[in-house]
Amino acid sequence: MYVKVDYHQCIGCKRCYQICPMDVFVMDEEIKMPRVEYEEDCWFCGICFIECPKRAIDITYPVTFW
Numbered sequence: 001m002y003v004k005v006d007y008h009q010c011i012g013c014k015r016c017y018q019i020c021p022m023d024v025f026v027m028d029e030e031i032k033m034p035r036v037e038y039e040e041d042c043w044f045c046g047i048c049f050i051e052c053p054k055r056a057i058d059i060t061y062p063v064t065f066w
Contacts, residue, residue, distance in 0.1 A: 002044070002060050003036045009056035010034070016048035016057055024048075 025034040
C-alpha cells in the first residue's frame with residue numbers, strides 16, 4: 001500500500017478528498033474520515049500530504065529499476 005491515512009492524526013477535514021486530482025480518496029461516512037479507495041490511480045504528486053493540516057497522509061513512493 002503506497003498511500004495511507006493515519007486515523008490517529010486525521011481530523012476529517014476532507015482536504016485530501018477534495019484536492020486529489022485522481023480521486024484516490026473517498027469519504028467513509030461511518031467514521032467521517034477519508035479512505036484510500038483507488039490507490040492504483042495515484043500519481044504520487046504529494047498534494048494530499050502538502051494540504052493535510054495534521055500530516056496524516058503517508059506516501060511511500062514505489063521503487064523503479066531501469
